[in-house]
Amino acid sequence: MKQLPEGALVEVAAYFQVLAEPTRLQILNILRSGERNVGELAQMCGFTAANVSRHLALMTQQGLVERESRGTSAYYRITDPSIFELCDLVCGNIARQMEKSAGRRAAFTSLS
Known part of the structure; x- marks a missing residue:
């Protein structure tokens, strides 16, 4: 993120806040x-x-999914598939952090 104005930062934070809930x-x-x-x-x-x-309404508001009414049902689909690239990037980072932590713990358990 380059130097964004405060309003833009608020929008970015709202987007990430939608992703900060396990159900979503x-x-x-x-x-x-x-x-x-x-x-x-x-x-x-x-x-x-x-x-x-309720979750879908928030996700629609942030542009992650879109809604299409068909008869009495509403169908939802991903608006921008690049959201999965973002999630995969974060998951990879978490996995690497966990591997490092496991390696550090293993160094101490071998002492006993």
């Missing part, structure tokens, strides 16, 4: 394989449709 990450992961309706997502996540709908 689970929903994104399910949508990775294709669009789903709220009922399907709720069943796959193990949450109520109302709970999933």
Whole structure:
């Protein structure tokens, strides 16, 4: 991030805040394989449709997913697949940090 004005930083923080909730990450992961309706997502996540709908509304507001009404159902799909590149980057970083921590712990356990 280059020197962004405060307003832009607020927008970036709001985007990352949407990703800071495990249920929303689970929903994104399910949508990775294709669009789903709220009922399907709720069943796959193990949450109520109302709970999933609240998460989807926030994700739609931030532009992560888009909604399409078909009859009595609303279907959701990923708006920008590059979100998975971001998530994969973060997951890789966390895995590397965990490997380093495990290596440091192993150095101490070999002393006993």
